[in-house]
Amino acid sequence: MNATREEANNLLAGIAGPGAQLRDDQWVAIDALVNQRKRMLVVQRTGWGKSAVYFIAAKLLRARGAGAAVIISPLLALMRNQVASAERAGIKAATLNSANMTEWEAIQQQVVSGDADVLLISPERLNNPDFRDTILPRLAAETGLVVVDEAHCISDWGHDFRPDYRRIRDLLAGLAPNIPVLATTATANDRVVEDVRAQLGEGTGLLRGGLDRESLYLSVVNLPNPTERPAWLATHLKELAGSGIIYCLTVSAAHDLADALNSVGWNVAAYTGRTEAGERERLEHALINNEIKALVATSALGMGFDKPDLGFVVHMGSPSSPVSYYQQIGRAGRGTDRADVILLPGTEDKEIWEYFASVSFPREEVVRQLLAVLTDEAQSTVRLEAQVDLSRSRLEQVLKVLDVDGAVKRVRGGWVSTGQEWIYDAERYAGLEQARKTEQQSMVDYQNTTDCRMLYLRRELDDAEATTPCGRCDNCTGKTWGLDTDAEITLKVDQQLQTPGVSIAPRKMWPTGISVKGKIAGLEEGRALGRLNDIARGPALKALLDSRAYSDDPWMAHIIEVLKNWDWSNRPANVAALGNTNSASTEMIIQVAQSIASVGRMNFAGILPVLPGAEEVMAQNSAYRVEALLKQWDWSKGLQLVPGPILLVTDLIDTGWSVTVAGNGIAQRTSESVLPFALASRG
Structure with missing residues (x-):
């Protein structure tokens, strides 16, 4: 029936x-x-x-x-x-x-x-x-x-x-x-x-059906100085009704912004892919029950989160596509007459988009390399990682694609080859790359359009019913958010965000399947002045590394503050510079190390130089990277040390393997502990 x-x-x-x-x-x-x-x-x-x-x-x-x-x-x-x-x-x-x-x-x-x-x-x-x-x-x-x-x-x-x-x-x-x-x-x-x-x-x-959401009021706020976005948000958050979500593009940005908003009295919490499952559930319930003003989240809080009375969605930085943006703002206003949707673009957005695009499906020769090492004997992802120049996350993604395509199969104990011929679909991957670029430009155009914003998004999603302006967005109404910030709030937010110093956790274990094995000894927790993608500190640090024009004023004051607040068990007695394949970078690192040694009354131990003819290590796979770095420095030219811990100075910590390999080598040869210090970290 x-x-x-x-x-x-x-x-x-x-x-x-x-x-x-x-x-x-x-x-x-x-x-x-x-x-x-x-x-x-x-x-x-x-x-x-x-x-x-x-x-x-x-x-x-x-x-x-x-x-x-x-x-x-x-x-x-x-x-x-x-x-x-x-x-x-x-x-x-x-x-x-x-x-x-x-x-x-x-x-x-x-x-x-x-x-x-x-x-x-x-x-x-x-x-x-x-x-x-x-x-x-x-x-x-x-x-x-x-x-x-x-x-x-x-x-x-x-x-x-x-x-x-x-x-x-x-x-x-x-x-x-x-x-x-x-x-x-x-x-x-x-x-x-x-x-x-x-x-x-x-x-x-x-x-x-049509994709218009009559409760959503869309706006874009283009601040003359994007580093003022946290202060602007802290100032205007009181004007946003109810509780909501503030999206950030990176994990570090979410934590930094949450700390800044909490510092001026707002009850918010960070929610990212690194948040433990139990804590995620607790935070979701806190937002649903209006116990907090907002979750400061990455895209980890997206599909599936359902709070009908969510009052606002703010983006601190633009997603890379209108489709993704529409999906995230769709969390708001399901059961309310009005929900504010605000986009605060940043100068770092394009660089972040390019990074995520760079970790998409790899080149054909890398995939062929993976297929060549697969046999009918099951191999774990960890074992394969030591044989193919792919990071763990990219390796897992590629294996899944090859599995769906029938070239490999997941079995108990890992992955095996099926022996089936696999064809690299260059046309498809080229199309994907072009689609990403088109979508990125669409988001730039969305920020700059003077037409209806909701109509723009609906047309980007090929909504056949998208013909009439919404009458609600800032462009339709002419009502825009003011660019003002409260001076007292701005001061507190800036103090929180611009205070130099981020921790660099030491690597604990060597990658599997390489010439060094087991636990990594000799390195303690490190520090950097800040991250390159920091909302406030990032632009200045990036300009410093790009120009390599270091001067003690104003940077030494920041360095001193980091060193002063560093809770090391034993104060370093030595400062050493870590040689770089780029001579201009090396000169800047030496200059920084010498300045630290002079101001801190520590022994300048010299430089650990790279071997003649050494090239920059480009591998992102941990095993490949470490093997290459083990042959990077000239250990025959020893550092001029006095007894005591060693502050190892470099310009940038990215994966962390360079300071780990160099620091471990120094520790093994001297029996002294090594503390990495960098001007900046990547993430």
């Missing part, structure tokens, strides 16, 4: 409250899934009610004897919200994820026995060997509905591409013809839509 709209509305009341009624387009989607058993791609704005559609469809199908629905969701935060929604509607939901692996067998039995209506899994589970080989085939045979949430992740063109999502094709291929499939997203342009539909299969229906 076909499901009725009245039956669906009764279920909706359990999710959204008494009297809630499905809109026509929501019912169209549910009817297509439950009564017509179709495959559907639903592209609708954030807050449209996509989760209500798939929960109701799952329950209606279960009432007609279908198996449990499988919902593939990208984030644990999203799963928590979904489970809570399901419970309100009387739907029994279970999750399979990396946090509850010991419970997988019991959860699987729940699904098989009919005690669960919905099973939520992360896309990464699809490539776990045990899950892929034992659980996935059974799910494909017994499920009554498959839901792919945040389906733009399937596409190479999507703003949050995940190779694991492409493995969904394997699950769909094992489904019976009459099993409905629903893919949902709020962020897809025409390219992404066609890519996702192609992977869902021929005949997939499309339900696509």
